[in-house]
Amino acid sequence: MPVKKSYKNILWGYAFLLLVLAYIFGLFIDLTGDSGLYAAIARQMVESHDWLTLKINKELYDQKPHLLFWLAGLGIKIFGNTNFAFKIFPTLWALAGVYFTYRLGKLLYSKTAGKYAALIAGTSQVFVLYLLDIHTDTVLQTGVILALWQLTAFLKSGTPIHFFWGFVGVGLAMLAKGPVGAVIPFFMVFIYLIARKDYRHIFHPKWFFGIIIAFIVVSPSLVHLYKSFGTEGIRFFFITNNFGRISGEYAGSSNDPFFYLYNSLWIFLPWTVFVVFAVFSEIKSWFSKKKSDVWGIALLGSVLIFTVILSIAKGKSPNYFLMAVFPIAVLTGRWMAQNVSSSTKTEKSVQGFQWAVIGIILLVFGLALFINQGNNGWLPIALILFFLIAVIFAFRFQNKKSLRVILVSFVLAGTLSLFLNVSVIPHLYDYQGARQVVRIYQQNRNENDKLYNFDLEEYELFFMAKDSVGNIDTWEKLFEVLERPGSWVYTNSTKFEEISHLEYKTDTAFVIRQHGMNHLNGRFLNPATRESNLKTNYLIRISGK
Structure with missing residues (x-):
């Protein structure tokens, strides 16, 4: 193996190690807010030996379906009442979503596009954050991307097994957070068929069988809600908990239509620049004379519709956007695979903006070190030292400037995540x-x-x-x-x-x-x-x- 390639592999391996360590340390950090509530429900579910009826302090619980509680309960059953036990299986399920993202990118575009998509999905700041602070959206996103991957495979090949697993994915997404889990898969298929002018398949009876599959998967939650709350429980699952959040009648009071627009600036860090260029490039292609990518239209179109729904809803939170991160990562992976190795003016602009983002992240890193200097210890110094060494090696052994900035961004993402999960967040959680x-x-x-x-x-x-x-x-x-x-x-x-x-x-x-x-x-x-x-x-x- 050539020396340069060997050193490049070491740098990629080092970045991956940092990220894995950040994931691992995040498993042991305390719970807070919603994750604390979910953990309490999971513990009481395990202790009662009733895995169907959800309760919190003997009160029947109707707010969320079963998937997160089952995954967390499995860990609690095996490992006891610890942060690690609660988080381990939801985390593994979320990481499975990163793999499904790779497979969708590979299926639609190329193996390289799939790798970039998985890189963005697994290192985006919002993904790492919600592995630390487990929410229902943490497991919801995996069901959504499984559905997108398998339904795409079915639309491309017509193979029944992909149809089955596609609707299992829809069912799992609904079992994580309700009907919202079906929104992006539904619009992706609908927009694809419209874009292909394949109108006869829109109302084909086969979709009815898919809905049955999804309902079978989500049926435990429907049974629990009906047994515990009667028809009002079913109404809450399908209507109140969804439309009530949009109108603000049930939850939420935000009137900010740009909430997800400016939050996306940190949600995709450190890849925000690539995401912005990829999204605008995709939208621009819709109005060009060249033939647009039908799958790009279907993926981004479904995400845009979902984003509009989120934006007009009164209930808003960054974690609600999680299920859109993986599809956007696929589109960004496609754009990177096509443009990263080019020397076009656009790619040079991307590199310049990305180096600016890296500089801003380093400034924030330095500020965090300064204001928490009494709690940092030796780890930040070691991380900074190794980061600088990685940057030197990247400039020395990676000749392609575009790949160089991606490699440095990956190392920085792992460095920052590990620093936060070891030196900053655990200390702050001591104040709970x-x-x-x-x-x-x-x-x-x-x-x-x-x-x-x-x-x-x-x-x-x-x-x-x-x-x-x-x-x-x-x-x-x-x-x-x-x-x-x-x-x-x-x-x-x-x-x-x-x-x-x-x-x-x-x-x-x-x-x-x-x-x-x-x-x-x-x-x-x-x-x-x-x-x-x-x-x-x-x-x-x-x-x-």
Whole structure:
């Protein structure tokens, strides 16, 4: 093997190692917000031995279907109540989606396009973030891309097995988050048939059988909803939980139509420049005299329709866009495979913009190092040193400038992800109230003591605690708990003041200075102003009247 090729392979291997390490360390980081809620539901599902009826603190749960809870529950069943156990199988399923992205890119365009698509999918900042903070969208995206891959294979070959797996993918996407999982696959097939002027297949009876396959896959959730909530549960699954989020009647209040436009600037990092050029190139081709790529029209058209729906909806969050990342990665992979090795003016512009993006990321990296200098240790210095060495080797042994910038971007993506998952995020998560409460309780509890939560929605507490945590949802339940010596109650400052005026003895009151990770801001991220941004909760131990 030539020396240059050997060194290039080492650099690609080093970048891949950084990324894998970032994935692995992310498995052990605490849960927060929605992921804490999902973990608590999964734990209670496993402990009840009822994998069909979803509950949270004995209350029936209807908000999300079963797929994430089953994947998480499998890990909890095998490994116990740990962050790793909750995340491992949803993570592996999400990574399977990266492979499906490669296969779709390869099927439609080329092996090189597939590799670039997988690279973008697996290193995009939003993908890495939601492996750390598991949401239903983390597993939803894999069902969607499986459906797109297999339905594309069916439309190209007509092979029934691809038809079957395509609708299994649709069913799995719906089993992850409901009917929204069918939106992009439906519009991709519809737009493809319209673009091909294949009108007779639009209303072909075979699609009815595909819908049956999808419904069979999602049927456990429908059975749970009907048994637990009757017809209203079914209505919630198909209508309320979807149209209610669009109108804002059920959830959400945002009127920002450009939310996903400017959030996409970080969602695709470090590949935003390539994505922008690829998307505009695809749209431009629709209006050119040359024959447009039908698959490009179908893929991007379906994503654009989905984005419009998201943009007019009142409920907005970056994770909602996850299911669109893989299809866009395929289109970007195609564009990169066609243009990366060229010396056109466009490609030179892309390189210039990408080096600018790399420079901006490095500045942010440096700022993060500066403001967290007390918690960094040796890792950031080592990562920066090896990054600089990688850049030198890339310039020395990669002659093609376009491939050089891609390689450096890949190394930077892995470097930054590993730094965040080891040196920054775990330290910030120490400020979560639930983590502090569990630590204090385990260190100070007596044998027959019991921990309760009162008027707080830190659901990760119900997952993290070694023993089950009771939930107090009424004042009558609170009075019952306060009658029992050895009861520990975690609550907010308002409820603490009210309890302190009751005729009950408090052995100890621990002050919990905390901040939720779902509401980050500059004052919290800056150690100099962090203390002033913390909220005060209390953990109290009751010794009776």
